[in-house]
Amino acid sequence: DIQMTQSPSTLSASVxxxxxxxxxASQSISSWLAWYQQKPGKAPKLLIYKASSLESGVPSRFSxxxxxxxxxxxxxxxxxxxxxxxxxxxxxxxxTFGQGTKVEIK
Amino acid sequence: ExxxxxxxxxxxxxxxxxxxxCAASAFTFSNYAMTWVRQAPGKGLEWVSAISGxxxxxxxxxxVKGRFTISRDNSKNTLHxxxxxxxxxxxxxxxxxxxxxxxxxxxYLDYWGQGTQVTVSS
Numbered sequence: 149d150i151q152m153t154q155s156p157s158t159l160s161a162s163v164x165x166x167x168x169x170x171x172x173a174s175q176s177i178s179s180w181l182a183w184y185q186q187k188p189g190k191a192p193k194l195l196i197y198k199a200s201s202l203e204s205g206v207p208s209r210f211s212x213x214x215x216x217x218x219x220x221x222x223x224x225x226x227x228x229x230x231x232x233x234x235x236x237x238x239x240x241x242x243x244t245f246g247q248g249t250k251v252e253i254k
Numbered sequence: 255e256x257x258x259x260x261x262x263x264x265x266x267x268x269x270x271x272x273x274x275x276c277a278a279s280a281f282t283f284s285n286y287a288m289t290w291v292r293q294a295p296g297k298g299l300e301w302v303s304a305i306s307g308x309x310x311x312x313x314x315x316x317x318v319k320g321r322f323t324i325s326r327d328n329s330k331n332t333l334h335x336x337x338x339x340x341x342x343x344x345x346x347x348x349x350x351x352x353x354x355x356x357x358x359x360x361x362y363l364d365y366w367g368q369g370t371q372v373t374v375s376s
Binding site for chain 2: 149182184186190191192193194197198203235237239241242243244245246247248
């Protein structure tokens, strides 16, 4: 089974900050990686697919990069609506989620 | 607009059964694989099960294999999951989600339902 490890688990940041979240796979997953945003009590929302492709309607301040085993999600300028938990997910072999990164207000 | 609406959750005793449903609309249901993902209280997302568009292929996480059965009724645009021998650790919000790619299984999930709560407790 492919394991996904995100870091950090919690991130404290201010509005306007540049934020980077890392996701590592236990084996190569090529670019078969998605990122989701989840707010409390809500379903996850797709942000990025195929490691770096922005889902339609998602603000351009979100970007993804990486391939193989190491990936990053970057928010170029954190907005109030971005305080949430973010999950990576591999879909190279079935599906596995990372444990999540909570972005909280500093 | 694509809609996925889950139902069937509730409180059940350990060892009991529940059947979850997910009603889909605004897309050609039979063209897409569907997935169940769960989230235990205060925890992250866990993939549970998936089924191909035709229903001919099914996939399960080890944690539910042999206890849960995924199925679909393409004539009614509905996804199901029969959950037997429920355990306390199955307590979670269960989401149904749509695979993104026509005719394939195992891609990213582009639409999610709002979730249904399953609580296993005596």
